[in-house]
Amino acid sequence: MKLIPLGMTLSAALALGGCMSDSSSVGATRTQTGDEAAAGQVAVKMIAFNDFHGNLEAPGTLAIPDPKDPSKTVKVTAGGVDYLAAWVKQLRAQSPNTVVVSAGDLIGASPLVSGLFHDEPTIEAMNLLGLDINAVGNHEFDDGQDELLRMQNGGCKAGAVETSCLYGGGFSGAKFKFLAANVQKQDGGTLFPAYEIKKYGNIPVAFIGMTLKGTPDIVSPTGIQGLSFKDEADTVNALVPKLKAQGVAAVVVVVHEGGYQSGNYNECKGISGPIVDIVKKLDKVVGLVVTGHTHQAYNCQIDGRTVTSAKNYGQLFTEINFKLSPATRTFVPGSIQAVNRPVTQDIAPLASISSLIQIELDQAADTGQ
Ligand SMILES: [Zn+2]
Structure with a gap:
């Protein structure tokens, strides 16, 4: 030997x-x-979306490039969490190193099929889809921090026997992790973990998740009592030494803040908005930033980092592929490739989620809504 x-x-x-x-x-x-x-080198595939807002069913049509003439667009029905899950499953089969992330507003301001049942149906659907991480957004706080903690930890909603715990006889909460790096409690800790470290071929990658610092300006104060919302870039940069001490040299930021651009959903024409300055302030250990909140789609390079957003309501997702170097333990230069893809319905939907949606629709009808 x-x-x-x-x-x-x-x-x-x-x-x-x-x-x-x-x-x-x-x-x-x-x-x-x-x-x-x-x-x-180790190949990793990420699937990212944002601002899903409980849209279990397709919210409508989306303009996509016309397959017959890519210079034109054609409108197709896009969305439906059972279709999104089918695309996720197909991509996951291509890579043993697949991670699925949501950049906030997964729940809140939801259609009846989820909202009537306190968004438990969206959590159940995302458990079936295999979501790994949800960075909190402002709408996660719509019903207050205690209700948000219930989304993670499970349990039936008090005083809501007719609308809570109807699916599967209970509610055990999210199998995925809520992250809230910049949401600080009075004891100095964060409401949810700041980050999650995943290892690919023994190379650690940190995923830091957070909401916009302006969250208190747009949510009810009663739901966030005792919480403070810190600057996004400052929060990331303060975590970097702690992550480096754990051997992390590759960081992905998943943040519920975004920007605006004028091109199609895979372009980055004239990117503006808060995300630009946030990205420019980030430590260079961050190679990739998944964003949200503005309900826009873009596929950008800002200050040498890949910055993506996939519109809203589950009509688009971003497929991101990157490689990690065993020598540097970080992203292989130039290896981060992102593309926004429409959630078209020319694929068999994931049956377990289709069935969940039908059950929730029937229950909503039963309540007379
Ligand atoms: Zn938002």
């Missing part, structure tokens, strides 16, 4: 040299060819 230097994992040792003789030292390994370097 060959010895591996202390502090080095077998995979790291193999990545360095491909093979090791008993006399070789790490520093003396031959130079890797391009193919060998690429072989050690």
